[in-house]
Amino acid sequence: MRAVVTVIGKDRTGIIYNVSKILAENNVNIEDISQTIMDDFFTMIMLVNLDNMSIDFNVLKNELEKIAETIGMSIRIQHEDLFNAMHTI
Amino acid sequence: MTMFKDVLETVRMIEKERLDIRTITMGISLLDCIDSSGEKSRQRIYDKITRLAENLVKEGERIETELGIPIVHKRISVTPISLIAGSSSDLNYVEYAKILDAAAATVGVNFIGGFSALVPKGFTKGDRILIDSIPEALATTNNVCSCVNLGSSKSGINMDAVKRIGEVIKETAYLTRDADSIGCAKFVAFANAVEDNPFMAGAFHGIGEAESVLNVGVSGPGVVKRALERSQDASFGEMAEIIKKAAFKITRAGHLVGTTVAERLNVPFGILDLSLAPTPEVGDSVARILEEMGLEHCGTHGTTAALAMLNDAVKKGGIMASTSVGGFSGAFIPVSEDEGMIEAVECGALTFDKLEAMTSVCSVGIDMVAIPGDTPATTISAIIADEAAIGVINNKTTGVRLIPVYGKDVGESAEFGGLLGHAPIMAVNKNDSSVFINRGGHIPAPIHSFKN
Numbered sequence: 001m002r003a004v005v006t007v008i009g010k011d012r013t014g015i016i017y018n019v020s021k022i023l024a025e026n027n028v029n030i031e032d033i034s035q036t037i038m039d040d041f042f043t044m045i046m047l048v049n050l051d052n053m054s055i056d057f058n059v060l061k062n063e064l065e066k067i068a069e070t071i072g073m074s075i076r077i078q079h080e081d082l083f084n085a086m087h088t089i
Numbered sequence: 090m091t092m093f094k095d096v097l098e099t100v101r102m103i104e105k106e107r108l109d110i111r112t113i114t115m116g117i118s119l120l121d122c123i124d125s126s127g128e129k130s131r132q133r134i135y136d137k138i139t140r141l142a143e144n145l146v147k148e149g150e151r152i153e154t155e156l157g158i159p160i161v162h163k164r165i166s167v168t169p170i171s172l173i174a175g176s177s178s179d180l181n182y183v184e185y186a187k188i189l190d191a192a193a194a195t196v197g198v199n200f201i202g203g204f205s206a207l208v209p210k211g212f213t214k215g216d217r218i219l220i221d222s223i224p225e226a227l228a229t230t231n232n233v234c235s236c237v238n239l240g241s242s243k244s245g246i247n248m249d250a251v252k253r254i255g256e257v258i259k260e261t262a263y264l265t266r267d268a269d270s271i272g273c274a275k276f277v278a279f280a281n282a283v284e285d286n287p288f289m290a291g292a293f294h295g296i297g298e299a300e301s302v303l304n305v306g307v308s309g310p311g312v313v314k315r316a317l318e319r320s321q322d323a324s325f326g327e328m329a330e331i332i333k334k335a336a337f338k339i340t341r342a343g344h345l346v347g348t349t350v351a352e353r354l355n356v357p358f359g360i361l362d363l364s365l366a367p368t369p370e371v372g373d374s375v376a377r378i379l380e381e382m383g384l385e386h387c388g389t390h391g392t393t394a395a396l397a398m399l400n401d402a403v404k405k406g407g408i409m410a411s412t413s414v415g416g417f418s419g420a421f422i423p424v425s426e427d428e429g430m431i432e433a434v435e436c437g438a439l440t441f442d443k444l445e446a447m448t449s450v451c452s453v454g455i456d457m458v459a460i461p462g463d464t465p466a467t468t469i470s471a472i473i474a475d476e477a478a479i480g481v482i483n484n485k486t487t488g489v490r491l492i493p494v495y496g497k498d499v500g501e502s503a504e505f506g507g508l509l510g511h512a513p514i515m516a517v518n519k520n521d522s523s524v525f526i527n528r529g530g531h532i533p534a535p536i537h538s539f540k541n
Contacts, residue, residue, distance in 0.1 A: 006100050034093050045096050058154055076100060078157035085345040086338045087095035 175215020336406025362416025376429025388439025419452025
């Protein structure tokens with residue numbers, strides 16, 4: 001199962017480091033990363049694979065929300081299914 | 090990978106434009122709970138609901154977390170209670186409402202619908218007892234919703250029911266007078282009621298439905314409004330396309346949630362109802378969509394045309410996005426639940442008569458409208474008769490959810506709180522309709538009902 005991690009906020013150093021550290025610690029593999037600066041906001045989207053994840057989805061979500069608060073960004077993790085359903089026919 | 094901009098669009102819809110799944114509603118048949126003993130029947134009802142819906146809230150919350158999209162309500166609809174209680178010797182069905190309330194509290198849903206009767210052509214004994222029990226049932230329970238279907242395009246309009254329901258609404262208003270007659274907010278009088286509607290207060294589980302199903306109601310007026318905002322110079326044809334595309338995406342999200350929850354609860358997925366259902370929050374208003382199309386205020390001339398186009402485009406966008414679109418699927422216009430409607434009433438742009446015209450082209454009816462507490466029961470019945478006629482003649486559902494706010498008059502406002510919002514009291518026609526209503530009997534089915 002795959003999920004999409006969206007990171008949006010003011011650009012600063014260490015964003016990718018902080019997010020990917022949590023993912024690596026919990027055995028979540030990053031399959032794809034895109035990032036850009038939109039309207040002065042750093043915007044990053046990661047496609048991650050949860051098949052070998054070592055913790056519960058809820059716990060991972062909380063961990064990401066905790067780090068989001070620390071680095072002052074918004075971080076969401078959502079199952080890939082939602083995006084496929086809404087944007088593909 | 091899904092395109093970058095698609096991911097951001099979805100995130101924006103959820104975060105900024107209030108896209109949500111408005112409700113997942115589990116329909117449960119109670120036909121096997123019928124018993125000549127009311128007490129035994131109620132015990133079975135409680136046991137069945139709490140067994141089948143045990144994990145509804147838990148699974149709903151889990152999917153909310155996984156997909157990152159809010160599911161605002163988890164609810165239950167049941168077989169109309171008049172059909173279940175009718176074989177008991179009870180002379181009052183309030184205890185049935187109380188057991189529904191208790192079951193709802195146990196499983197943690199915030200509304201349970203189906204304290205209902207279907208009487209478009211006539212009453213059974215159970216129908217009469219149920220209708221007489223509605224005021225006390227709504228006054229003594231917290232989460233029970235009730236509706237009565239009193240007309241259909243196939244059968245015409247039961248005018249005896251129309252007359253009685255006017256009185257029932259007045260009695261309910263009186264019994265809940267300490268809370269601005271809020272009991273009336275939990276009751277709808279329908280013509281052409283749909284049997285798979287997931288939205289309250291009019292949800293019930295039709296007798297043609299399966300043992301148990303999972304229906305979903307999706308909303309998103311904010312998404313449609315923002316889409317129109319980005320295309321200021323669009324022609325009507327272009328606006329219709331924009332609305333269809335937004336409706337398609339919203340419906341797909343709802344379909345995913347519905348099928349996933351249904352699978353996890355091991356019940357069939359029923360229908361998806363894509364209805365633009367407003368809330369009192371800013372940014373979640375249907376009236377503001379109509380204004381975005383170029384009307385100074387909702388209610389001015391042009392409003393009916395704007396609503397007709399919106400309603401139609403929403404249906405067209407939704408219908409391709411799900412294998413089973415049902416319920417109402419269109420735009421709701423509940424006054425107290427829509428910040429733009431409230432303002433339009435307060436500034437005098439939106440009148441009761443214009444609302445009635447709007448109901449002939451949208452998917453519901455006169456919804457959540459507060460009227461003076463001293464409005465005669467026969468006037469309320471006459472309003473219901475007008476709406477039922479619009480529905481019956483035009484082959485569409487119409488509902489009436491009126492609140493004659495006890496002790497209050499035009500210029501004042503009723504406060505319901507939460508999603509039900511607050512409602513400025515609207516003036517109704519003061520001329521008498523009682524001779525018309527007191528005739529009793531039945532308005533025959535329209536000519537186009539004879540299709541065989």
